[in-house]
Structure formats: structure tokens, C-alpha cells
Amino acid sequence: MKPSIEKLAEKGFLFSALFSVSITILIFFFMVFFSFPLFKGGDIAKFFTLEWNPYESGFGIVPMMAGTGIIALLALLIATPFGIGCSALISVFSTGYFGRFLRKVVEFMTGIPTVIYGFVAIFLLVPFIREIFEKGTGMCVLSASIMLALLILPTIILFISNAFNAVPKNYLDAADSLGATPAQKLVYIIIPLAWKGIISALVLAAGRAVGDTLISLMIAGNALQIPKGLSDAARTLTAHIALIIASDYESPEFKSIFVCGLILFIFTTLIILALRLLGYLKILRNR
Amino acid sequence: MNRFVEYQIKLFCWISGIILICTIGILLAFLLHKGFSSLNLPLIFGETRPLDGLFLKTRVVDGLFPAIVGTLLLILTSIIWAIPTGVAAGIYLAEYCNEKWKPGFNLLLDILAGIPSILIGLFGFAVSVFLHKHLSEHIYPCFLISSLALACLVLPYIIRTTEQSLVNLPFFIKTTGLALGASRLQNILLILIPYNLSRIISGIILAIGRCAEDAAVIMLTGAVAMAGIPDSLLSRYEALPFYIFYISSDYNSQEELMKGFGACIILLLICVFLFALSHILKRRAAKRFAIHI
Amino acid sequence: MKKIKIRINNLNCFYKKKPVLKDLKGEMEEKAITTIIGPSGVGKTTLLMAINRLYESIPDCRVEGKVEIKLNTKYIDIHKLPVTDLRKKVGMVFQVPNPLPMSIFKNIAFPLKLSGIKDKEYIKEKVEQALKDAFLWDEVNDRLNDSALELSGGQQQRLCIARAMIMQPEVLLLDEPTSSLDMEAALKITELLKNLKGKCTLLVVSHYTSLTKEISDNVLTLKDGCLKITENSKIVDESSVAN
Numbered sequence: 001m002k003p004s005i006e007k008l009a010e011k012g013f014l015f016s017a018l019f020s021v022s023i024t025i026l027i028f029f030f031m032v033f034f035s036f037p038l039f040k041g042g043d044i045a046k047f048f049t050l051e052w053n054p055y056e057s058g059f060g061i062v063p064m065m066a067g068t069g070i071i072a073l074l075a076l077l078i079a080t081p082f083g084i085g086c087s088a089l090i091s092v093f094s095t096g097y098f099g100r101f102l103r104k105v106v107e108f109m110t111g112i113p114t115v116i117y118g119f120v121a122i123f124l125l126v127p128f129i130r131e132i133f134e135k136g137t138g139m140c141v142l143s144a145s146i147m148l149a150l151l152i153l154p155t156i157i158l159f160i161s162n163a164f165n166a167v168p169k170n171y172l173d174a175a176d177s178l179g180a181t182p183a184q185k186l187v188y189i190i191i192p193l194a195w196k197g198i199i200s201a202l203v204l205a206a207g208r209a210v211g212d213t214l215i216s217l218m219i220a221g222n223a224l225q226i227p228k229g230l231s232d233a234a235r236t237l238t239a240h241i242a243l244i245i246a247s248d249y250e251s252p253e254f255k256s257i258f259v260c261g262l263i264l265f266i267f268t269t270l271i272i273l274a275l276r277l278l279g280y281l282k283i284l285r286n287r
Numbered sequence: 288m289n290r291f292v293e294y295q296i297k298l299f300c301w302i303s304g305i306i307l308i309c310t311i312g313i314l315l316a317f318l319l320h321k322g323f324s325s326l327n328l329p330l331i332f333g334e335t336r337p338l339d340g341l342f343l344k345t346r347v348v349d350g351l352f353p354a355i356v357g358t359l360l361l362i363l364t365s366i367i368w369a370i371p372t373g374v375a376a377g378i379y380l381a382e383y384c385n386e387k388w389k390p391g392f393n394l395l396l397d398i399l400a401g402i403p404s405i406l407i408g409l410f411g412f413a414v415s416v417f418l419h420k421h422l423s424e425h426i427y428p429c430f431l432i433s434s435l436a437l438a439c440l441v442l443p444y445i446i447r448t449t450e451q452s453l454v455n456l457p458f459f460i461k462t463t464g465l466a467l468g469a470s471r472l473q474n475i476l477l478i479l480i481p482y483n484l485s486r487i488i489s490g491i492i493l494a495i496g497r498c499a500e501d502a503a504v505i506m507l508t509g510a511v512a513m514a515g516i517p518d519s520l521l522s523r524y525e526a527l528p529f530y531i532f533y534i535s536s537d538y539n540s541q542e543e544l545m546k547g548f549g550a551c552i553i554l555l556l557i558c559v560f561l562f563a564l565s566h567i568l569k570r571r572a573a574k575r576f577a578i579h580i
Numbered sequence: 581m582k583k584i585k586i587r588i589n590n591l592n593c594f595y596k597k598k599p600v601l602k603d604l605k606g607e608m609e610e611k612a613i614t615t616i617i618g619p620s621g622v623g624k625t626t627l628l629m630a631i632n633r634l635y636e637s638i639p640d641c642r643v644e645g646k647v648e649i650k651l652n653t654k655y656i657d658i659h660k661l662p663v664t665d666l667r668k669k670v671g672m673v674f675q676v677p678n679p680l681p682m683s684i685f686k687n688i689a690f691p692l693k694l695s696g697i698k699d700k701e702y703i704k705e706k707v708e709q710a711l712k713d714a715f716l717w718d719e720v721n722d723r724l725n726d727s728a729l730e731l732s733g734g735q736q737q738r739l740c741i742a743r744a745m746i747m748q749p750e751v752l753l754l755d756e757p758t759s760s761l762d763m764e765a766a767l768k769i770t771e772l773l774k775n776l777k778g779k780c781t782l783l784v785v786s787h788y789t790s791l792t793k794e795i796s797d798n799v800l801t802l803k804d805g806c807l808k809i810t811e812n813s814k815i816v817d818e819s820s821v822a823n
Contacts, residue, residue: 006470009472010383010471010472012375013375013376013378013382013383014383016371016372016373016375016376017375017379017380017384017446019372019376020372020373020442020443020446021391021392021395023399024395024396024399024402025395026410027399027402027407030410030413030414031406031409031410081299081303082306082307085299085300085302085303086303086304086307088296088300089301090304092300093297093300093301094301094304098304101308102307102308105308106307107566108311108559110562111496111559111562112500112558112559113499113500113528113554113555113558114502115500115502115531115532116318116531116551116554116555118532118535119532119534119535119547120318120551123317124314124317150310153307181293182297183292183293183297184293186296187296207401211402211405211406212403213403213502214502214503214532218532218536238405241405241406241409241507242405242503242506242507245409245412245507257409258409258413261406264402264406265406268398268403269398271401272394272397272401458638459674459675459676459678460678461637462634462637462674463678463680464680464690464694465637465667466634466671466672466674467667467668467671467690467743467744467747468664468665468666468667468668468695468747469664469667469694470663470694473694477694481681482680
């Protein structure tokens with residue numbers, strides 16, 4: 001092939017790569033650009049107050065941050081034991097038919113659209129929760145956390161079970177030859193060697209839980225308050241963006257969602273940096 | 288560790304596995320049970336005659352047909368944007384990028400892959416606002432903006448699968464062509480890419496799946512409940528995920544709700560089909576490697 | 581006086597700043613089989629890759645010094661040739677047979693395709709000739725369109741030799757071409773190499789000493805980063821020391 005074509009192709013590849021990474025920078029730039037007028041006005045402190053009352057220029061987004069944090073944390077708390085249990089089952093206890101079946105189910109779960117989880121939850125889980133609490137609509141922190149836990153479980157399970165499988169075989173052989181039972185292998189060898197993998201899985205799942213829009217939008221209730229109990233409705237940052245978007249372009253109310261966006265962007269960056277620090281990003285990229 | 292604790296650990300793992308499978312089983316069973324009865328031609332075409340609707344002779348008003356077509360068109364357009372850019376960028380990262388730049392590229396791409404989809408939607412929306420103010424009054428959130436935003440959403444996945452499949456090739460395969468006198472570009476186009484085609488395609492299909500299921504991006508960038516089949520890149524459109532979301536919050540009758548369940552099943556079928564296809568291709572790629580090594 | 585095909589002068593090779601080859605000097609005779617032996621991990625493969633500049637695609641590998649190859653009676657520095665031209669003149673066969681995942685015919689014709697040759701009749705003729713040269717024609721002439729991956733290991737390796745020979749290279753580098761094969765297949769390859777001697781200069785990296793002894797015209801030992809000429813009769817001793 002002619003050297004000129006060769007050169008041209010290389011330029012093309014370079015351009016595509018630069019274009020792709022510039023999207024990240026552009027997103028950051030746009031978030032800052034649109035929320036900048038509010039920073040400049042000096043009333044940025046208002047955003048971090050409790051009040052959301054657009055008619056009296058109260059644009060506090062603290063309730064949304066609290067809602068995001070509480071729902072994501074709760075989802076992680078629910079998902080973590082299940083996640084570790086299922087990955088241990090797949091990688092250690094049941095390497096036979098059931099384990100393979102479970103892995104297939106989990107992989108299948110990654111293919112289910114989020115909006116379907118939300119839709120089914122409205123008609124299956126929400127009435128059930130309503131019965132339990134005997135008050136409210138059932139659209140509350142608990143319902144959202146449960147569904148969110150289900151949504152992030154495949155991420156957790158696949159990641160942890162990959163980390164478990166990455167434990168060198170000769171260590172396991174050594175344990176086997178000393179007469180260790182599977183449970184002993186899990187507790188004494190696999191978990192101590194794969195703890196970084198477990199933490200990485202949880203960090204990654206936290207990122208997904210915070211970033212999810214549809215579940216919290218559909219079943220968390222979207223009330224503008226800091227939730228005080230499991231049965232309270234709450235609004236997340238992501239749902240807030242989706243709900244406010246329809247308003248007027250010029251209003252400060254509209255601009256405030258870019259502050260939410262900026263917060264989410266920074267959060268994502270922190271998650272990625274944490275994963276880098278743990279050195280587990282390679283596994284992630286390989287999947 | 289005594290026997291009792293061991294037994295409990297094992298029991299816990301089995302219980303969590305079984306609960307997970309039961310939950311998914313109940314979820315799917317509920318969906319099928321509710322939606323199965325509504326799966327018929329009127330669900331898709333409403334009161335229009337199916338063939339007329341299919342060939343766009345009559346506008347389908349109360350069926351899912353526009354939403355299905357909208358979703359498919361959206362997937363197609365986004366993928367047309369994303370594939371060339373993604374594959375080219377993947378090739379660059381795997382074959383050309385020097386070590387000094389790589390960490391920077393990697394960090395930015397990892398962030399892009401991790402960004403919540405609503406942010407991509409917000410970005411698309413902001414771009415359309417920006418263009419509306421500075422370029423043309425006629426630009427609103429629309430089909431074009433949606434497809435571009437979705438392309439941004441799936442771009443990192445396509446880049447990564449391309450890059451990884453090229454990087455993970457054994458050294459002797461990478462050098463076979465070079466040793467025969469192939470230039471760098473010839474080696475990439477004639478050996479590395481064909482060798483990895485099924486893997487790259489499997490990654491692309493997973494990306495298509497993400498385009499099909501995503502609701503957060505499109506609800507910010509131009510999907511609406513009633514628009515019919517889009518007639519230009521600048522028009523608004525319907526899509527299945529948005530339709531499902533819309534029905535869930537705003538249904539007026541039992542009949543509409545049933546249509547929502549029907550839409551769920553159709554979307555699920557599309558996603559599961561794409562997912563299975565990608566899985567099969569990945570398997571085949573793995574087998575091919577196994578024979579060769 | 582021997583005719584010299586390749587001259588190596590002060591060749592230094594580094595992998596991640598660790599020197600692999602130090603101040604290497606050596607000469608390879610034209611139209612003869614030169615065998616390079618030596619303990620494993622001493623840099624024999626690196627030496628071959630320095631000759632066809634394949635080291636350039638190994639990350640963290642750096643080569644200094646001069647390697648010259650005689651083309652039309654003139655010695656030319658390999659770094660002054662375009663790399664793709666060089667590799668068409670210096671073919672290479674690897675330790676593990678590496679047919680590409682395409683048909684037997686397309687595999688052999690692949691280098692022609694790289695050179696942009698489109699004449700179908702010419703390609704057909706060339707492929708047939710290359711397969712005959714590699715003693716493979718009789719075994720595969722009725723299934724040229726089958727996948728090359730279905731061939732046996734020995735057949736695959738001969739296919740790779742045929743593929744490397746189709747461009748009529750001046751030098752053929754072979755990196756332990758028989759070590760992944762069974763005895764019978766290895767013997768066939770050895771036979772084939774003897775036959776190729778008249779056509780081009782062969783440089784074989786090997787540790788099969790009995791094979792080495794039988795076919796080599798010259799034997800060089802690579803040890804501690806240096807090349808030494810070894811008398812043919814002494815090979816057995818060398819290897820018994822090495823093992």
C-alpha cells in the first residue's frame with residue numbers, strides 16, 4: 001500500500017481517538033459553561049442549602065444529593081451480601097451445573113433493560129411495599145433501593161467471580177492438598193487474595209447505582225425532601241435532571257441541573273480514579 | 288473453622304443464589320403473564336391494517352409500530368456514527384498510540400464509559416440548546432441529537448472491544464503478516480481485523496443492545512410519546528423505552544397499561560436477541576483462538 | 581573464499597534497558613545453512629528479529645549497531661531499506677506454525693496480495709510452484725480451498741515455509757522450525773531445508789543438535805551475548821556441556 005495512504009490512515013485513526021476523548025472534555029466543559037453564571041453570581045452557596053423553592057429563588061440541591069446517597073448506599077448494602085454469596089457459589093461451591101446456570105442467568109440479567117425493571121417494579125414491588133408500610137404510595141426509598149440492588153447485582157457478581165477466578169491455581173492446589181474444604185478455601189485463601197477485586201466491584205457498582213436514572217425516577221417517589229425513613233419518597237440527582245429538563249432554558253432552575261450534572265461528573269471521575277488506584281480496571285476493560 | 292460455620296457459609300451462598308434466580312424468575316413470569324395476552328397484531332398496528340402500516344401507506348396511530356420503528360432507526364443511526372469512529376480509535380489505541388499519551392487517553396475513555404447516561408443526555412440537550420441559540424432557530428432536541436448522544440454513550444464500549452481484541456492477540460499472530468512484508472496498515476486491515484471480526488462484532492452488538500434499552504438519553508434529547516415515524520433527522524420521534532416509561536407514569540386505562548406490558552415484552556425480546564447473538568459470536572471467537580494456539 | 585550474505589557489526593540489543601545482545605559480530609554465508617545454537621533465553625530469537633527488524637513491534641525493545649545484507653553485490657544497511665521491502669527479502673518462519681485463518685491457497689498467495697499482484701493465472705502458477713517446492717503439493721492439491729487450520733502441525737509448518745518462499749526471499753530465517761513437531765514431521769522439514777539451500781540463504785535457530793549437525797554448513801554458538809564459530813565436529817560436545 002502506498003505510504004501516503006498509510007499516513008492518511010494513521011491520521012484518521014488519531015483523529016478518531018482524539019475526537020472520542022474530546023467528548024469527555026466537552027461534557028465537562030458544557031456542564032461548567034452552563035452552570036457558570038450561577039457560580040459567578042456568587043449564590044452558589046444557595047445550591048447547597050436545603051430549600052428547593054424555585055419561586056422564591058431557593059435552588060438547594062441538598063435533598064437530591066441526600067436522596068442519591070441514601071438510595072445508592074442502601075442498594076449497595078442489599079446487593080453486597082447477595083453478590084458475594086452468588087459469586088462464591090459460581091466460583092467455589094457449585095462449579096457444576098447449577099453454578100454455570102446461575103452465571104448464565106446473571107449474564108442474562110445484564111441484558112434486561114432498566115426501564116423494564118422499573119415498569120415491573122411499579123406493578124409488582126410497589127403495591128407490596130405499600131401493604132407493608134400501610135401508608136404512602138409505596139414509591140419510596142426502600143422500593144428504589146431494592147430494584148437498584150437487583151440492577152447492580154450482575155455487575156457485582158460477574159466482577160467478583162472474575163476476581164475469584166483470577167486467584168492463582170497453585171495456591172488453591174496447595175490448600176486442596178492440605179485437605180481444605182471449599183468453605184475454608186474461600187475464607188482463608190480466595191477472599192484475602194481477591195479483596196481488592198471485591199472492593200473494586202463495589203466501587204463500580206456504586207458508580208452505576210448513583211448514575212441510574214430510570215429506577216429512581218419511576219419508583220422513588222421524586223419528593224423534594226430529605227428522606228427520614230425507608231418509607232419516605234425521595235428524589236435523586238439523576239431524576240432531578242430528568243424532571244427539570246422540560247422547563248425554560250433561561251431560568252436559574254434550569255441551570256441548576258447543570259450543577260447536578262457537574263456533581264455527577266466529578267463523582268464518576270472519582271470512581272474511575274479509585275478503580276485505577278485499586279488496579280482492577282484492566283479486568284473491567286477486558287470484559 | 289468448625290463444621291457449623293462452614294455449613295452456614297455454604298448455606299448462605301446457596302440461599303442467595305436461589306433467591307436471585309427466583310427473583311428474576313418471578314419478574315419475568317409476571318411480565319409474561321401480564322403481557323402475553325396483549326401480544327397480537329393490534330398491539331403493534333392499532334386499528335390500521337398491518338400491511339398498510341408496514342409499508343407506511345397509513346399512519347399507525349394507536350399501535351406500537353412507530354415506537355418500534357423509531358427504536359430500530361435510532362439504533363441504526365447511532366451505530367452508523369459510532370462504528371467507524373470507535374473502531375478507528377480502538378485501532379489507534381492498540382497499534383499506534385505511544386506510551387506517553389496512553390494513560391491520558393485511557394483515563395478520559397474510562398470516565399466516558401462511566402458517565403451516567405443521563406449526563407450524556409443532558410450533554411446532548413445542552414448541545415441542542417447551544418446550537419439553537421448560536422446556529423439555527425430550527426434546531427431542537429431531535430432524532431439527530433438523540434442518535435449522536437447515543438453514539439457517544441456506546442463509543443467507549445466499541446473502542447474498548449476493538450482495542451482489547453487487538454491487544455490480546457498472541458505475539459506470533461500479530462507478527463505473521465509483518466514478517467511476510469505487510470505494512471502496518473495492511474497488517475491491521477488484512478489480518479488483525481478479519482481475525483477479530485467476530486469479537487469486534489460481538490462488542491458492537493452489545494453496544495446496539497445499550498442503544499436499544501437506554502431511556503435516559505432519549506428522554507432528554509427528543510423522544511416524545513406521540514410523533515409517528517420520524518420523517519427527517521430533525522424531527523421528534525417515538526421509541527420503545529420512552530413509551531414504556533411514559534405509560535408507567537401516565538396511563539389512563541387498563542388497555543393502555545396492557546400495551547405497556549406488551550411493549551416491555553417486545554423490548555425485552557429485542558434486547559435478549561441482541562444479547563444472545565453477541566454471546567454466540569464471542570463463543571465462536573474463543574473457539575477459533577483455541578484451535579489456533 | 582566464502583561469499584558473505586549478512587554482516588553483523590557491533591549489534592547491541594536491549595529489552596527494557598537490560599542488554600540481551602552485546603557487541604555482536606558475525607557473518608553468514610550465502611546460499612548455505614547457518615545454524616545458531618546456544619542455551620535458551622540467550623537471545624537467539626532476538627537476533628533473528630534484529631535481522632528482519634521485527635523487533636520494532638516488540639514494546640520496549642531497542643537495537644543498536646549495524647546489520648548489512650548483500651543485495652545485487654552491494655552491502656546495504658537494513659535500516660536504510662523500507663521495512664516492508666526488507667521483510668519481503670528476508671522471510672521468517674516461526675517456532676509455532678502460524679497459518680492465517682483462511683484457505684490453504686489464500687495463505688500461500690497472501691504475500692502476493694500484499695504486493696498488490698492481481699493477475700490470477702500468475703498467482704495460481706506461483707502458489708503451485710511454492711507448494712511443490714515445500715513438498716506439500718501432493719498432499720493438498722485436491723483441497724486448496726480448505727482451511728489451512730485443518731492441516732497437521734508438520735503440514736502447517738511446511739505451508740508457512742512455502743508462504744515465506746513465494747516472494748523468493750534472499751534470506752530465510754527459521755526460529756526452531758521443528759521444535760513443536762514430532763520426529764517424522766521434523767525430518768521432512770529438515771529434508772526440505774536441505775533442498776532450499778540452493779535457492780536462498782538459510783539462518784536456522786535450533787537446539788536439536790543431531791539435526792543441526794546433519795544439515796548445517798556453518799554452526800554459530802550464541803553465548804553470553806557473543807557469536808562464536810563452532811567446528812561441526814564439536815557440536816555434540818557443546819550441547820552436552822550446555823545440557
